[in-house]
Amino acid sequence: MGGAMLRGWVAAGLSGADIRIVDPNPSPEMLAYSEASGIQIDAAASSDVKAGILFVAVKPQAMAAVLPTLRPLVDAQTVVVSVAAGTTIDTLRDGLGAEAIVRAMPNTPAMVGRGITAAVPTHAVDDRQKSAVDALLAVSGPVEWLEDEALIDAVTAVSGSGPAYAFYLVECMAEAGRKAGLPEDLAMRLARATVSGAGELMHRSPDDAGTLRKNVTSPNGTTAAALSVLMEDGAMQALFDRAVAAAKSRSEELSKSE
Helix, strand or coil, X not given: CHHHHHHHHHHCCCCHHHCEEECCCCCHHHHHHHHHHCCEEECCCCCCCCCCEEEECCCHHHHHHHHHHHHHHCCCCCXXXXXXXXXXXXXXXXXXXXXXXXXXECCHHHXXXXXXXXXXXXXXXXXHHHHHXXXXXXXXXXXXXXXXXXXXXXXXXXXXXHHHHHHHXXXXXXXXXXXXXXXXXXXXXXXXXXXXXXXXXXXXXXXXXXXXXHHHCCCCCHHHHHXXXXXXXXXXXXXXXXXXXXXXXXXXXXXXXX
C-alpha cells in the first residue's frame, strides 16, 4: 500500500527530493524506483531529519518494533499518518510521541487511483496539516473524513477488506458459469469483465446502486430470475451482514491486542 501511494504521489507531480523512505530492507524494485525518482532511502531514521508528514505504512504486527525507531523523525510540527489496520491513535501517540495524528484506512484499488480512504484526525491536526494530508490521500481516490475513531473498524470491514469480496464474487460467478456449460477460461473472462465493467458504470453514473440494478432487471426476465434466488429471504444480505461483522470484530481484536 505504501508503495502504491508513493507512486501515485510522484505521478501527481510531488518531487522525489521532498520524499525520504525509511526501510532497512527495501525490495530491488523499490530501490530501482527510488533511484529513478530521486527519492532517498535510509536504512534507519536519522535524528538530523524531521518529517513534515510521516506516513507509517507497515504491517500491524510490526508496529511495536517499528514505531520507536521512527521517533527521531517526529517533532512538534510533524503530522503522522498511519495506514495500518488495527493500530489505534493511542498506540501511535505512545510509540512516536506525536500529537498530530491521522489514522487512515485506504484499500488496494488505490494502486490504480481508484481507491477510497477513510481518515480520522486528532484534535491536534490543524487545518493546514489536514489539507496537506487530504491532498496526498486523494491521489489514490476519494477521502472520507471521520470524527469518531471507533468507526474505523467498520470502515475496515466494508471498504478496507471489500475488494476481496468483489474478487471472490468474480470467482463465484466464473465457477457458476463453468457449471452452466461454459469453458472455464471463457467463464472467468466474462465474470471478470462484467464485475469490473459494472464497477466502472457505477463510478460514472449519478444513479445509486439500487437504481442501476433495477435498470438491468426486466420484469420476468433472466436477471429477475437470478435475483429472485440471490435476494430470497434476504439470504445474500444476511451473508454480507455476517461477513462484515466478522471483519469488524477481527479489526477490533487487532486493536485490543496491541
